Every structure is written in C-alpha cells, then in structure tokens.
Amino acid sequence: MTGTAPVITGWSAVSPFGHGRTAFAAGVRSGRPTAAAVDPDRWSVPDTQACLVPDFDVEEIVGGKGLRHLDRASTLALLAVGELVEQGVDTGHRAGVVVGTTSGSVQTEMDHMRDSLVKSRPHFLNPRTLASGSMNCAAAQCAMRYDITGPNTTVAGGRSAAFHALGYSGRLLAAGRADSVIVGAVEEYSSARSWLAHHSRGVEPPLGEGGAFFRLEPRSTGRTALAEVVGVETRVCLDDTAHPALVDCVRALLRKGSVQAEDVWAVVLTTSSESEREAMVDLFPLEVLTRVPGVRQIGDTGAASSAFAIASVLSVAERLPESAGRSVVVVSSDPNGVVAGVLLRLAGSL
Amino acid sequence: MTMPVEVRRRVVVTGMGVVSSIGVGVDEFADGLRSGRSGASPITAFDASEFPSDVACEVRGFEPDQWIHTVPAKSLGRASQFAVAAARMAVDDAGGDSCALGDRRGLVVIGTTNGESQDLDRLAEIEVAEGAERMDPALVDRVSAQNLALSVARELRLSDVDAYVIGTACSAGNYAIGDAVDAVRLGHADFALCGGADALSRRTFATFHRLGLIAPDVCRPFDSDRKGILTGEGAAVLMLESLDSALARGATIHAEVLGYGLNCDAWNPVSPLRASVARCVQLALDDARVKPGDVDLISAHGTGTKLNDVTECEAIRDVYGDDPPPTVSIKSMLGHTMGAASALAAVACALAITGGFIPPTINHRVTDPACGIDCVANHAVDADLQVVQNNGLAFGGDNAVLVLGKYGRTV
Numbered sequence: 001m002t003g004t005a006p007v008i009t010g011w012s013a014v015s016p017f018g019h020g021r022t023a024f025a026a027g028v029r030s031g032r033p034t035a036a037a038v039d040p041d042r043w044s045v046p047d048t049q050a051c052l053v054p055d056f057d058v059e060e061i062v063g064g065k066g067l068r069h070l071d072r073a074s075t076l077a078l079l080a081v082g083e084l085v086e087q088g089v090d091t092g093h094r095a096g097v098v099v100g101t102t103s104g105s106v107q108t109e110m111d112h113m114r115d116s117l118v119k120s121r122p123h124f125l126n127p128r129t130l131a132s133g134s135m136n137c138a139a140a141q142c143a144m145r146y147d148i149t150g151p152n153t154t155v156a157g158g159r160s161a162a163f164h165a166l167g168y169s170g171r172l173l174a175a176g177r178a179d180s181v182i183v184g185a186v187e188e189y190s191s192a193r194s195w196l197a198h199h200s201r202g203v204e205p206p207l208g209e210g211g212a213f214f215r216l217e218p219r220s221t222g223r224t225a226l227a228e229v230v231g232v233e234t235r236v237c238l239d240d241t242a243h244p245a246l247v248d249c250v251r252a253l254l255r256k257g258s259v260q261a262e263d264v265w266a267v268v269l270t271t272s273s274e275s276e277r278e279a280m281v282d283l284f285p286l287e288v289l290t291r292v293p294g295v296r297q298i299g300d301t302g303a304a305s306s307a308f309a310i311a312s313v314l315s316v317a318e319r320l321p322e323s324a325g326r327s328v329v330v331v332s333s334d335p336n337g338v339v340a341g342v343l344l345r346l347a348g349s350l
Numbered sequence: 351m352t353m354p355v356e357v358r359r360r361v362v363v364t365g366m367g368v369v370s371s372i373g374v375g376v377d378e379f380a381d382g383l384r385s386g387r388s389g390a391s392p393i394t395a396f397d398a399s400e401f402p403s404d405v406a407c408e409v410r411g412f413e414p415d416q417w418i419h420t421v422p423a424k425s426l427g428r429a430s431q432f433a434v435a436a437a438r439m440a441v442d443d444a445g446g447d448s449c450a451l452g453d454r455r456g457l458v459v460i461g462t463t464n465g466e467s468q469d470l471d472r473l474a475e476i477e478v479a480e481g482a483e484r485m486d487p488a489l490v491d492r493v494s495a496q497n498l499a500l501s502v503a504r505e506l507r508l509s510d511v512d513a514y515v516i517g518t519a520c521s522a523g524n525y526a527i528g529d530a531v532d533a534v535r536l537g538h539a540d541f542a543l544c545g546g547a548d549a550l551s552r553r554t555f556a557t558f559h560r561l562g563l564i565a566p567d568v569c570r571p572f573d574s575d576r577k578g579i580l581t582g583e584g585a586a587v588l589m590l591e592s593l594d595s596a597l598a599r600g601a602t603i604h605a606e607v608l609g610y611g612l613n614c615d616a617w618n619p620v621s622p623l624r625a626s627v628a629r630c631v632q633l634a635l636d637d638a639r640v641k642p643g644d645v646d647l648i649s650a651h652g653t654g655t656k657l658n659d660v661t662e663c664e665a666i667r668d669v670y671g672d673d674p675p676p677t678v679s680i681k682s683m684l685g686h687t688m689g690a691a692s693a694l695a696a697v698a699c700a701l702a703i704t705g706g707f708i709p710p711t712i713n714h715r716v717t718d719p720a721c722g723i724d725c726v727a728n729h730a731v732d733a734d735l736q737v738v739q740n741n742g743l744a745f746g747g748d749n750a751v752l753v754l755g756k757y758g759r760t761v
Contacts, residue, residue: 093629136748161496175536191482
C-alpha cells in the first residue's frame with residue numbers, strides 16, 4: 001500500500017449478532033439468521049419479525065448515569081464507538097467522530113410532537129429526552145463521553161450513509177483537520193421507524209438495527225492497517241433505473257484504484273437488492289459476488305447497512321490469508337436513488 | 351497540519367440563492383439586511399394559539415413554482431422546496447446553463463437541523479388522530495433528511511454528484527460550506543452547491559419553548575434585556591468553485607472563502623463552552639491565514655439567549671482582545687433558522703463585502719456590558735470589508751466558523 005488514500009486501522013460493531021466486533025464477525029461467517037418474532041408487549045409495530053440487538057439494557061451496557069433517557073440510536077453509537085476508542089489515539093482535539101444516520105432518532109422526534117399534541121400545554125415535552133430530538137445527538141454524545149473534541153459531524157444519508165461519511169472523513173484527513181476519525185453509521189429499531197418503513201416504498205422487512213464504526217487514519221501513523229480506502233464514488237439516479245449508475249460507479253472506482261475487474265477478489269452488495277445484483281453480475285463472476293456473505297441476516301439496517309457491509313468484508317478477510325492485498329468492492333443502491341460504492345484494498349491477513 | 355499552500359486551490363463564491371423571512375432572492379435579502387427588516391410575524395404554519403408565544407420568522411409569499419421546474423414542487427417537503435429554490439437561484443446567479451454542471455464532478459451538501467420537520471410533525475399528528483396505519487405514504491417518502499440534497503440534484507439534473515445532508519444542528523450550514531470548501535480545495539469536486547435549509551415546525555417551537563429559550567416578541571441579541579430566540583425558516587445555497595474555474599469561464603466572483611474551522615465542545619448538550627468556541631475561531635483564522643487584526647466584521651451566531659451571547663462574546667474577546675471588530679447578529683432580523691442559519695449568514699457576509707455595508711443588529715436598546723461588543727445597533731453602516739468571520743454554534747457543542755474575504759483584496 002503506497003498511495004495517499006486513508007486506511008482503516010480498527011473497527012467495531014454492535015449488531016443483531018451481538019455486542020462487539022467478535023460477535024459480528026462470527027455471525028457474518030456463520031450466516032446465522034437473527035430475525036425473531038417481535039414482542040408485542042414491548043413494540044406496537046406492524047412487523048411480525050425484526051433483527052434486534054440483543055441484551056439491550058442501556059444503563060448496564062453503556063454504564064454511567066444520565067443515559068437512561070438516551071435514545072436507542074445514540075446508545076448504539078456509544079456502544080460501538082466505545083469498543084473502538086483508544087485513549088490518546090481517538091481522543092482530544094485532533095480526533096474526530098463522524099456518524100452516518102437516516103434522520104437521527106425518528107422515534108424521539110415523533111414522541112416530542114405527540115407530547116406537543118396531547119399534553120396539557122403544547123410545549124410540555126419530556127425534558128429528559130430533548131437532546132435526543134436532534135439529529136446530531138449520537139455524535140455529540142460520543143464526543144462528550146469519550147472526549148473527542150475535533151470534528152464532530154452527522155452525515156444524513158440512506159443506506160449509503162456510511163459511504164458518504166467515509167468520503168467526508170477522508171476529506172477531513174486530507175485537509176489536515178484531524179489525525180484520526182472514527183466514522184460509521186447507526187440505525188435504531190423503533191415503532192416510529194417500523195411504521196414509516198411499513199408505509200414506505202422499497203423497504204423489505206425484516207428491519208434490523210445497530211451500528212458499525214471504523215478508525216480512519218492517514219497511512220503514516222504506524223498502526224497496522226486492515227484495509228486501504230482506495231476510493232468512494234456516489235451517483236444520483238435521475239430516472240428509475242440504478243443499473244447504469246451502479247456500473248458507472250464501479251468503473252470509476254476501478255479506474256481510481258488502477259484495478260481490473262478480473263483482479264477484484266470480492267464484491268459485497270449492501271442491500272442484496274435486485275438492482276445491485278443485476279448490475280454486478282454483468283461485471284463480475286459469481287464466485288466474486290459470493291465470497292463475502294452479505295448482511296441480509298441482520299435485516300434492513302437502514303443507514304447502518306453500508307457500514308455493516310464494509311465490516312463484513314473485514315470479518316471474512318481476517319480469517320483468509322489469501323485475501324491479503326486483494327481488492328474488494330462494496331456497493332449499495334438505495335430506493336431513494338443514490339448508488340454508491342467503495343473500493344477497499346485489504347492489508348495483510350492475521 | 352493544514353495543507354501546504356501550493357496544493358490548495360483558492361475557493362470562490364460565484365453564485366448565491368436565498369429564501370428568507372426578510373426576502374426571497376438575493377436582491378430582496380440584501381435590501382432587507384441593509385434596511386434592518388424584521389421577519390417576525392404571527393405564526394401561520396401551525397396553530398400556535400396555546401403556546402406561550404405565537405411569533406416566528408416565517409417565509410411569506412414563497413412561490414416554489416417560480417424556481418422549481420424539473421421536479422414537481424408539490425412532491426417536495428417545505429425544507430426541500432427552500433433548498434431547491436435557493437440552489438436554482440445560486441446556479442442562475444453563477445451563469446445558469448453556461449456552468450455546464452452536468453459535465454463536471456460535483457458536491458451537493460445541505461445542512462439541516464430538522465429536515466422535513468413539517469412532514470414528520472404531520473405524520474405524528476395523523477398517528478395521534480387516526481392511528482399509525484393511516485400515515486400518508488407520500489409524506490413518509492419525504493421525511494428522510496437526505497432528500498434535501500437529492501432534490502437539489504434532481505432539479506438540476508446532476509447525476510455525477512455526491513449529494514448528502516449534514517445534520518449538525520444549528521451550525522449545519524457552516525459545516526456544509528466548510529466541507530464544500532475542502533472538496534473544491536482538494537480537487538474532490540469541480541463545483542459545490544452548499545448551504546442549509548430548515549422549515550418552521552411545531553416540534554422545534556415546542557422544544558425551544560420547553561427549554562425556556564423563546565422570546566415573547568422580538569429577538570434582541572447582545573441586549574441587556576434579551577429574552578431568547580425567535581424560531582425561523584429559510585434556506586441559503588452557495589455555488590463554490592476554484593478560482594481558476596471561475597476565471598476560466600468569466601464568472602462574477604462575489605467573495606473568496608478563505609477558510610474555516612470546526613470542533614466540538616464535548617462538554618454539554620445545550621451550553622456552549624467558551625474556550626472551545628475560541629479555539630474554533632482560531633482554527634478558522636489559521637486555516638484562512640489571517641490574523642485577528644485583519645478581520646473587519648464578525649457575523650455572530652448571536653441567538654439572543656442569555657447564555658449564548660455572553661459566552662460567544664467572551665470567546666471572541668479571548669481571540670481578539672478587548673477591542674474586537676463590529677460583531678452583529680442577523681438573527682435579530684431572521685430569527686433562528688436552525689440549519690439554514692449559518693448559511694444565510696454566510697450569504698449575508700458575502701453581500702456585506704460586495705455591497706460595502708455592515709448589516710445591523712436590530713431591536714437593540716442597551717448593549718449588555720457582559721457582551722461588550724459593538725453590535726451595530728439598528729442601522730446598517732457603510733464599511734469597506736476585506737475579511738469577515740461567520741460563526742456557527744450548535745447544541746451538542748458542534749462549532750464551525752467560516753472566513754470570507756473580498757476577492758482581489760491586497761494582503
């Protein structure tokens with residue numbers, strides 16, 4: 001790895017497979033399903049099945065006071081970022097955190113509006129949850145808890161949110177605005193999200209939740225790189241078909257990395273949608289498309305999908321020495337018309 | 351650690367668009383700033399009769415069809431309409447079709463606090479009144495925040511763009527512009543459409559009332575008798591490109607973006623931290639390669655709350671000493687337009703530079719000695735402005751400060 005692209009030197013996940021990177025990696029490799037019946041006493045939702053993060057007890061898992069009223073998305077972010085943070089590396093004014101999201105905690109936002117409509121006065125919102133009503137709550141909570149006083153940015157996207165966030169974070173590093181950035185994406189399961197998904201076009205149940213984060217650094221730090229982020233490409237589809245834009249994205253990535261299609265070791269589809277599959281089978285052989293299991297087994301994790309897709313690559317690569325130095329393409333196509341992809345070059349295997 | 355001079359492209363503003371409560375379009379907005387117009391009026395966006403106050407800075411007389419031609423304007427939420435209209439104005443201002451944006455790699459980055467807040471409010475209303483199964487799918491499809499940027503791309507037929515939204519609350523506009531500055535500087539994008547948009551929302555109004563931060567009648571930044579913010583709405587979008595690109599196509603250059611800085615207090619969800627805000631200002635000045643003595647005007651975050659104004663002014667004096675340049679708050683006119691606020695203020699700064707005036711802080715009676723700044727009370731003054739600083743602060747401690755300069759200034 002000799003280019004100027006940033007590298008991933010660590011990652012973490014909290015997912016329906018369990019808490020932590022190890023649980024996620026094992027889950028990806030096993031392909032074990034996580035969808036389970038939704039508890040009707042806990043959730044009033046149209047879903048029968050969902051992929052939830054297990055053992056979700058905020059106070060116990062995150063620890064510390066004052067978090068009992070924190071929204072689920074912020075809690076998931078605290079959990080995932082907490083696994084990754086190293087004192088002195090990811091803290092202080094030269095460290096940043098960038099969080100991808102769809103729209104923050106939609107549940108909290110709708111709860112506040114409901115309070116406004118039903119309480120005795122229209123501004124009698126629950127004072128304990130006010131901070132969670134802002135989209136940047138998760139990023140701000142991570143900064144406060146772990147003392148990350150550099151750039152603190154919330155990037156709103158769809159299923160490609162982590163790709164936008166990675167591109168943004170790479171730019172922060174290239175511009176010298178931080179020495180390291182923890183970047184990823186998070187999505188909560190909630191009754192509000194469930195109902196929105198139920199009424200929304202292009203959302204396939206079951207819904208999932210969780211978050212995955214990566215430490216992104218310039219290559220010069222000396223910490224062991226797991227992968228180089230060679231490039232990020234995104235497009236907006238101006239008509240109903242994603243196919244040409246996806247192909248265009250991938251070709252641009254390959255050009256950027258001076259990589260031939262036949263040299264790509266694996267391609268990962270973020271949503272496993274038909275449009276992703278159809279576009280990629282034209283470019284790559286089947287064995288490349290199936291080498292890394294997708295993240296279907298944890299459901300539709302919204303903004304976190306693209307982060308989980310990247311994490312799945314690292315999960316598989318860490319056990320396969322033959323992946324060392326190979327190129328991997330991760331693509332996503334969202335019903336909102338955004339197509340995106342990232343080209344990774346894997347470092348030496350463990 | 352900032353980039354060496356030689357690899358930094360100079361970044362200029364060649365187009366601007368504005369939707370605001372004091373004027374739609376850059377000319378009306380400039381006229382409003384110069385004359386010290388107030389955007390405050392009784393709220394019509396929702397029933398405010400049961401709230402402790404009923405005043406906000408609402409955009410009136412906005413006709414989306416005048417600006418939005420490609421996508422059906424009615425299919426967009428109000429914040430997207432604002433963003434798209436402002437982007438269309440910015441591109442028209444930059445030269446319209448002659449910009450050939452479709453042939454160039456671009457960035458569309460829009461800051462927002464609440465995205466399509468009115469639509470989400472409406473969905474919650476439906477849920478309360480009729481049940482969640484009756485939610486309107488057309489509204490549901492609009493509420494994802496990214497739509498603010500995607501709608502801009504669709505309207506302008508831009509496919510080869512990275513289009514996303516920055517949700518960094520009330521400094522989101524400056525975050526978006528700062529990101530665009532870096533993208534153009536580094537050559538990641540040939541052009542950028544950047545700014546912020548938010549729509550007036552009942553939930554936002556209720557939230558700020560719950561926090562006790564809404565003024566009963568008018569917003570009086572830096573005044574001893576200030577009582578808080580007025581909520582507002584609107585959008586501003588700037589077209590940024592490299593100086594070389596602007597010169598090559600003979601574009602009118604409104605201002606140069608000299609630099610920006612961003613950081614996080616990591617301290618308290620709702621209270622700004624003096625030392626951290628001062629640090630952000632210093633980061634921005636360093637990035638812009640200017641010294642405090644070079645700065646002719648500060649456009650403050652200036653919300654008009656007790657805590658913000660005094661903390662922000664203290665932070666300014668930490669950097670500038672006891673005699674900072676004139677420090678104004680256009681929130682006195684526009685209210686707090688949330689994610690649009692620092693983008694609207696950035697356009698105001700560019701207009702102040704090109705127009706040779708300092709917009710006033712209106713509704714002003716007696717300056718709070720604890721603020722200790724010259725807020726240019728009530729009436730605009732003529733001024734030759736070479737370098738202007740634009741502050742953006744946010745709940746969550748997310749600060750971003752932008753520095754604009756007169757194009758062709760002698761350094």
